[in-house]
Amino acid sequence: MTALRTPDERFAGLPGYDFAPHYVDDLPGAEGLRLHYLDEGPADAKVALCLHGQPTWSFLYRRMIPAFRAAGMRVLAPDFFGFGRSDKPADEAAYTFQFHREVLLAFVRRHALRGATLVVQDWGGLLGLTLPMDLPRAFDRLIVMNTSLATGDAPLGEGFLAWRAFNNSHPDMDIAGLMKRAVPGLSGAEAAAYAAPFPDAGSKAGVRRFPNLVPDAPEAPGAAISRRARDWWTNAWSGRSFMAIGMQDPVLGAPAMRLLHSQIRGCPPPLELPEAGHFTQEAGAVIVERAMASFDGANG
Secondary structure, eight states: OOEEOOOGGGGTTOTTOOOOOEEEOOOTTOTTOOEEEEEESOTTSOEEEEEOOSSOOGGGGTTTHHHHHHTTOEEEEEOOTTSTTSOEESOGGGOOHHHHHHHHHHHHHHTTOOSEEEEEOTHHHHHHTTSGGGSTTTEEEEEEESOOOOOSSSOOOHHHHHHHHHHHTOTTOOHHHHHHHHSTTOOHHHHHHHHTTOSSGGGGHHHHHGGGGSOOSTTSTTHHHHHHHHHHHHHTOOSEEEEEEETTOSSSOHHHHHHHHHHSTTOOOOEEETTOOSOGGGGTHHHHHHHHHHHHHHHO
């Protein structure tokens, strides 16, 4: 398929993001497309697999990666196709729930993950929360932030519907402006860094498409597998969980997260971040530190 590749120079000197790029271009089902990912920390350490959402990329985890490394962990943070330094298929029809899920499954298998920590937010959760049931030994811990399982059998919230309408009415979305409004205290340079992968409207096919992939009916693509994942998390999950909620999120805030909390077996009371919004990772190290303390306490 025809794909765009953002020039490397757009990623030079991004604030707080001095991580080396890594690439793979032969994942099953995506042969010839180059996927970018971060790989930080000791090669033999336990892995935190960090999955971003829309319209962000692995830059979103720049404040959390040092905390994971301080905890002795290795971080893998891929950019979905259409985002970050990964290739961006030009045809919006290429962006499907199944395609992105299969890419993530292939990525986990390629790295032979065992006993890893799944770290998710937004689309990172919509897709990522469907992975462990089909990779039963890959993950034994979960850190979940402002996301949901889109099962298609419940109405989508008004906040999400408003976001989808906004997204659809802005095909050349001002991503830097959006992030500046959404994250209090974000610098101009950081906001610009979020937009670095997207130099023009043509590079934003994934940004445009993702909100329209959220399953909104029982028969919608992705809904059945999300319902299966919901049942698995409720009845079969035996690992440790930690939830953090950005309480200012108008799209996937406290109501959505409390529902998700009820669906994750054994999940302890969440960490509520009163000043944080949808992009919870911007809160940084506190989430990792509190999660590690929770896991250690549960293990003890």
